[in-house]
Each structure stands twice: as C-alpha cells, then as structure tokens.
Amino acid sequence: MAWDHGYFSATSYTCGAYRELAPAWLDFAALLKGHQPPRGHEGEAFSYLELGSGMGFGLCLLAAAYPEGQFTGIDFQPDHIVHSRRLAQRLGLANISFQEADFLSLAASPGPLSAAHHYVVAHGIATWISEPIQAALLQLASAALTPGGILYCSYNTFPGWLAATAYQHLADELRRGGAHSGQTLKGAAERLTGLLGSTEAPSALAQAQPALRAKLAQIPNQNAAYVLQEYGNEGWQPIYVADLHRRCATHKLRFHASATLPENFLDLLPANVRPAVLAETDPGLRQSLQDLAINQSFRRDLFLRGVAFSTDSELRQRISGVMLRLLEAPATESYVFTTSFGQVSGAVERYRQLEQGLTGGPRSFGQLLEDTGIALPELAKTVSLLLHSGRIGFDRCACADFNRARQVNDQLLELILDGRPYDHLLAPGSGGAVVFSLVEALILDGQRRHLGGQELEQHLQQGLAGRGRSLQGEAAEKLTAFAERQPRLQALGVLP
Known part of the structure; x- marks a missing residue:
C-alpha cells in the first residue's frame, strides 16, 4: 500500500x-x-x-x-x-x-x-x-x-452517520473508477440526489433514509478541503x-x-x-x-489511563478552584441551549444570576457556589451549559502571558490579511481562541491606520475586493458590530 x-x-x-x-x-x-x-x-x-x-x-x-x-x-x-x-x-x-x-x-x-x-x-x-x-x-x-x-x-x-454511508460508498466507487476526487464528490451527490425522487413522491431510499436529502444538499456549500478529507479516505468508517x-x-x-x-x-x-x-x-x-x-x-x-477517583470533599475542593469569566454574552430574555440532546431550556433567573456574578470580573466556582446558593451538582450543570453555549469561559489571567499573546495575534492578523485561511485569534484571558474574520481584520487594520467613517468603510470594501471577496451586508453594520465586540475582545486580551 x-x-x-x-x-x-x-x-x-x-x-x-x-x-x-x-x-x-x-x-x-x-x-x-x-x-x-x-x-x-x-x-x-x-x-x-x-x-x-x-x-x-x-x-x-x-x-x-x-x-x-x-x-x-x-x-x-x-x-x-x-x-x-x-x-x-x-x-x-x-x-x-x-x-x-x-x-x-x-x-x-x-x-x-x-x-x-x-x-x-x-x-x-x-x-x-x-x-x-x-x-x-x-x-x-x-x-x-x-x-x-x-x-x-x-x-x-x-x-447518525447511517444516511451518509450511501453517499460515501457511491463516491468511493466513482473514485475507484478513476474520477478526479473533486468531481467524484460532486458527481456522487448529484447522482444520489437523482435516486431520491421528489419530496412529494420520495423513492424507497428516501423513505428509508429521510436525512439523506438534507445531507446531500449541504455538500456543495461546504468547504471543499473539508469534504475531500471527510469522505475521500478509504478507511472512512x-x-x-x-x-x-x-x-x-x-x-x-x-x-x-x-x-x-x-x-x-x-x-x-x-x-x-x-x-x-x-x-x-x-x-x-x-x-x-x-x-x-x-x-x-x-x-x-x-x-x-488509570482513574484517580475523588471523594466528595476532594471533588468540591478541586472544582471550587476553577476560575470562570464572562465571554461574549449579550443580554437575553431566555436561555435556550442547542445540544446533541436537542434544545434545552434553563430557568432565566438562575442563569442570569450566575452571569451577573461574573460581570464584575472572574470568579471561582467556589465563590459562585457561595454567591448563588445553588447546590454543587446543579451549578456544575448550569456552568456546563453556559460553557457549551460560549457565554462564559475559563479564566487564565493569573498565568497568561499577555505580551506574548499580543505578539502572536499581531502575526496572525498579518497572515489573515495576507490571505492565509485562518479565522481565529488567541484569547489569553480564557486560555482559548475566538473566531475572527477577514472582515474584522480589515476593520482593525483600518483603525490602526486612523481611518474612520466613510474612509473605513471604503477600506473594508476595497480590501475584500482586492482579495476576490464581496461584502455580505452593509459596511456600516459590520463597523457597528465590530465596535460592540471590541471591548469584549480587549477584556480577553485578544486586542490591546
């Protein structure tokens, strides 16, 4: 082989x-x-x-x-x-x-x-x-x-992947016949879609695999490199x-x-x-x-590789020291979380109370236990859902290197502007990364050039056009959205 x-x-x-x-x-x-x-x-x-x-x-x-x-x-x-x-x-x-x-x-x-x-x-x-x-x-x-x-x-x-196995099998058969990989994936989706019948009169395959039609419809819109790597492997299983x-x-x-x-x-x-x-x-x-x-x-x-089980006391002591902070948590009237279990709703008062406890700065899990009066198992679930939704994150300010992070992000911004396919910047305050688009990189670049108003809008539009891209939506809306996001990014150490 x-x-x-x-x-x-x-x-x-x-x-x-x-x-x-x-x-x-x-x-x-x-x-x-x-x-x-x-x-x-x-x-x-x-x-x-x-x-x-x-x-x-x-x-x-x-x-x-x-x-x-x-x-x-x-x-x-x-x-x-x-x-x-x-x-x-x-x-x-x-x-x-x-x-x-x-x-x-x-x-x-x-x-x-x-x-x-x-x-x-x-x-x-x-x-x-x-x-x-x-x-x-x-x-x-x-x-x-x-x-x-x-x-x-x-x-x-x-x-969950049963429906896609028919598509991957057909793509694999076409590939074995000598078709180019990119054409193979597109051709397999088109051919298999033709076997589904219409939504009014679905074929036997469509009735047996009702999720297949939606899966096939997604493929043309997905990142080509991802699709090739997802389905193009002989060992895919x-x-x-x-x-x-x-x-x-x-x-x-x-x-x-x-x-x-x-x-x-x-x-x-x-x-x-x-x-x-x-x-x-x-x-x-x-x-x-x-x-x-x-x-x-x-x-x-x-x-x-070997379990170090905790007593209840040890678990409480260790989890109490976990530091948490707000991330990008806009005001909301309801807390509905999208999970693999489906939509999960939370009590507004409880989640709002916890987030308000973090508005003044990072707090430990143990401090939140004392502040909220919520039992540990329930607080662990509440925190987990907020982490999962990206509204809160872990706090690493005590051991983060913000100067180093600033240097890293400056280099990443240059690479994004140079056309590298990167869409994240380092967030040292949370020990993670945040999504950061080319549009935002161009706006930040314009700000650093001391541009504003129509000059900044023009800089954004010209920057996208020069990279073969077009602006989705109004430039003014992008500037406003970035201005609203900027303080949160500064608090995380993403931007100075």
Whole structure:
C-alpha cells in the first residue's frame, strides 16, 4: 500500500481551532465525573501530545495560550508538518514541536513518545483511517499517557452517520473508477440526489433514509478541503460507541466522560427517551442507548489511563478552584441551549444570576457556589451549559502571558490579511481562541491606520475586493458590530 495507507493525501486539511482540546476544558470535563485531572492546578507545567495534528494551527494557538505546557504534534502528511513548523516559527513559539511520522511505524518504535504526557488528543482521525492504523493510534495514545492522563478522541458515530454511508460508498466507487476526487464528490451527490425522487413522491431510499436529502444538499456549500478529507479516505468508517470503547479498553484506556459537556448530564435527555436510558444500570450499554435515542453522529470522548477517583470533599475542593469569566454574552430574555440532546431550556433567573456574578470580573466556582446558593451538582450543570453555549469561559489571567499573546495575534492578523485561511485569534484571558474574520481584520487594520467613517468603510470594501471577496451586508453594520465586540475582545486580551 502507498505511504498514505488509503488516507486522502492529495490536498491539505483545513485550519481549525477547537475549544474542547484546551487543557482547562479537559480538566473540567474530567472533574464532572469525579476524576482528579493530571494537573494539580491551573498554571502547572504539563506535556501535551496531538496525534494527527493536521495543519498545526489549533495546536499552535494552545501552545501560545499555555506557555507552561510543552506541546508536540505528530502527522504523517509532510505538507502539514511544513506548514505547522513555519507557523510556529512565525508566531515565535518555543514550547512546541512537530514530527512527521506514521502511526504504524511509531507503534513499532515509539521513541520519543515513550515519555509521559498528561494529555493526548486525537481530533477527527480515529474513524477516517483503516482499522490497523486506528489500532496503532490507540496503542500510541496509551503508551504516551502518564497514569491518570487524559485521552481526547473525537469520531463519527452511528446511527447518525447511517444516511451518509450511501453517499460515501457511491463516491468511493466513482473514485475507484478513476474520477478526479473533486468531481467524484460532486458527481456522487448529484447522482444520489437523482435516486431520491421528489419530496412529494420520495423513492424507497428516501423513505428509508429521510436525512439523506438534507445531507446531500449541504455538500456543495461546504468547504471543499473539508469534504475531500471527510469522505475521500478509504478507511472512512463511522463506528458505534460500544465498538470503539471496547477497542480502547484493550489498550488500558477507560471511557470516563464527554468533552461535549451537556452529554455528561443524562437528565437533559428528551423526556420521551430519558426513562429508557436512565433505567439501564450498565454504564456502557447506557452510552449505546443514549446514542441510539438521539441519533448521535459525533462524539468527543475522554478516556483515562488509570482513574484517580475523588471523594466528595476532594471533588468540591478541586472544582471550587476553577476560575470562570464572562465571554461574549449579550443580554437575553431566555436561555435556550442547542445540544446533541436537542434544545434545552434553563430557568432565566438562575442563569442570569450566575452571569451577573461574573460581570464584575472572574470568579471561582467556589465563590459562585457561595454567591448563588445553588447546590454543587446543579451549578456544575448550569456552568456546563453556559460553557457549551460560549457565554462564559475559563479564566487564565493569573498565568497568561499577555505580551506574548499580543505578539502572536499581531502575526496572525498579518497572515489573515495576507490571505492565509485562518479565522481565529488567541484569547489569553480564557486560555482559548475566538473566531475572527477577514472582515474584522480589515476593520482593525483600518483603525490602526486612523481611518474612520466613510474612509473605513471604503477600506473594508476595497480590501475584500482586492482579495476576490464581496461584502455580505452593509459596511456600516459590520463597523457597528465590530465596535460592540471590541471591548469584549480587549477584556480577553485578544486586542490591546
């Protein structure tokens, strides 16, 4: 077999940043289920490994946000490694390295990966590779983790991906016939749509897979690099949760919690399926019932190599020290959260009380316990939903390097303006990143040139036109929206 083992290697992957991969987020998710995280406290030194680090953008942001950590990215695609190393050098990051390596070869001779890591993450890789490569991935993750360390593994799951299997199969057959990959994906969508009949007279396939029509309609509008990487791999195969959990268990990796925080609270399940799920006493089977009940399509699971269970007193002490802050939380008359369990509504008074407690600045979980009088389990759920919605975040002001972050963001802004496909800036105050568009980069560039009013609008429009882009909406509206957002970005250390 070729060096890529059937993985689609003709193009590079997209540049993404994912909040669930941040150490503070992983620690909190582990705490929710009673595990003492591998770091004793925020700001403690740690080692972090990403298997399948792609273009390295997200890992570079984490390295910039957590200067006390040592970060390593592993990827077998040389184009990815070249990009990652050059980006890390451009951003001036000394606490990160990237290694070009193949999982099979590394599993046979782990070398530097035998060192203990507190965190190992594998985002969007496990179900895009063939089973022998997946086994090597899990073997490496287990070998690289220190006892008590956390593995984050996200993957496509059944039953939610059942409808897409017909599309991927047809695309794979067309590809085997010699069609170009981009044409293959478009042609497969068109051909399969033609087999669905009309909405008034659906075919047997459309009746059996009612979600397929909507899935096919999305493909032409999705990022081309994502679609190619999503469906173009010979090893593409979503998996039922029980199957992956069993495979992890053979490598001493025990499922513990979900990094999708609301999924740790089964009382949030829809009322019509909740009793059937909660009635099951076996934890593994309960996970299967949960996924079937909600038609789960993507999981962000945390596995442990050795569990450090907490007593109630230890858990309260540790979680009480977690620092929280407001993020971008505009005033709202209702609190409705979109989760994999469906729409979840919260009591307005409770959520508003908690957010008001953070308006004066960051507060610890323990301080919020005292201020609100909410019981710990209920406050943990309330905080989890607010974190999930992006209204609040973790606070890292005490150990963040704001000068370094400013230098990193200045470089990122230059790269965005130069046409790099980046859409995030570093937020040192929360230990994460925030979405930041080309439109916002151009507005900020105009402000730094001391432009205002119509001159700034013209700068924005000309900047987009010069990059082959057009403005969606009115320029004045974009300027107003950015002006409203700017103080929040300054509070997070995104902007000076």
